[in-house]
Amino acid sequence: MSSEKNVGRRLFLGFNYVLLGVIALLCLAPMWHTLAASLSSPVELNASRSLLFFPVGDLTFKGYEIVFANPSIWKSYLNTMLYVVGGTALGISMTALGAYTLSRRYFMPANTLMLLIVFTMLFNGGMIPNYILILKLGLYNSAWALLLPAAINVFHLIILRSAFQGVPAALEESAKLDGANEIQIFLRIILPVSKASIAVIVLFIAVMHWNSWFPASLYLADRAKFPLQIILREILIDGNTNMTSGGANAAISIYKSLIKYCTVIVSTLPILCVYPFIQKYFAKGVMIGAIKG
Template identity: 40%
Template structure:
């Protein structure tokens, strides 16, 4: 027998639908603006579909002397390497902390939690990065935040819930601790691996503060720094590195196009990791 939906269910659906629409609309507007002409952008304050589709802005940013493409390649490389480094360090630290027999485990966990509440601050962090010689280095965008205490605890909780019997059986068969980790633990950790990879990749891709602090060479700019410079600079030609003063880019459409290209790659990652995402977050965060 089918039951009628309650008032709460109806309100819940309406509220969530409104939130979803309010989240998607700005991106749809930016996408429509990137495909519209400068005249239409000036005439219409808000639209979700251009009267005439114009792709000149995308051809322009990819046809310049490489400033935008270079920042895109830099961001892709830093995101890929940074995600691997974050995953490797987080899992290799979380695995021993998930062992209840580890000597000093409670002290180590207390120190991890302590760093979630207290930190040295921005200036001491900058001084450390400078003194170890990481300024104007891509490693400055990866190593200072290589291990997040919050994500470390989530991964530790997930690994703690894995069947101990499988690990003990592997050890009885002669498998080393490293072998257990590589052959047993990691294959069973695909949900949390996918979840953490998504979080780390999004965090590195969208990171604006680190390159702003540690990178002063414009040729080493990441995509977020480039987007910021394009949106605030009065001279778009100089930002793109175009030497011909006769070339006048479509400024508003150009800004929209740069934002779309900066958002789309990381947005396309989610469908490939979605099936592991919910499971990884739930299992990793319920028990401590």
């Protein structure tokens, strides 16, 4: 009987490995195609209509040269980095403080406030009222129009609140007996114990700001303040490449497809480099506070 169970378990595990491997390949195929296309010859790339596993034609970095010769790329890259760093710092600070307050057992209005906060996640005023609000507050065409409305995400707040509620009460009681106040408990006990969940929220917020383009298209009028995703959208959808190399105009239609692939690689590379360093916290951080028993 045990041998039959072992055979069944091996078959089940083998099926899972094969299925997960196929899913992984399907997820990696577009990324690999984009990388191979960005290193391909522009003439061969335009003629190709199939999925690429290797660069077609002669290996070339011409697309990357043209992309980095575009001054809008560098300026928007810097803007995006500022928005990501500032938005992540503001977001995790506000979310952690709000989650800590709402997770306190002795804070009587916590459940009522949480219901009201969750209501805003399900129902909101919409795009036009938000636009009018940004205008009335004097935030239009400023970085604050991108940072303040996104400072607290209800989903992130729920995750951190659950994580903080999962911290054993004995730790807080021991700290209070030693004379610790609320700020010390928050900084020296709650945050270190919940670092996995905080790392996940930091990743969520950073990726959100990195990929965000719609708020910038609404609230920013000055092109010098555009994030990278706006420039990427112009290249991918509007076909506006503004390609210059060595002071000469290189805006030739043959390079447009190559430029699009190179721009996608340039815009996603930083996130791909950061993610492996914090991915070990990902599953653990999401599940903290979700298991009760």
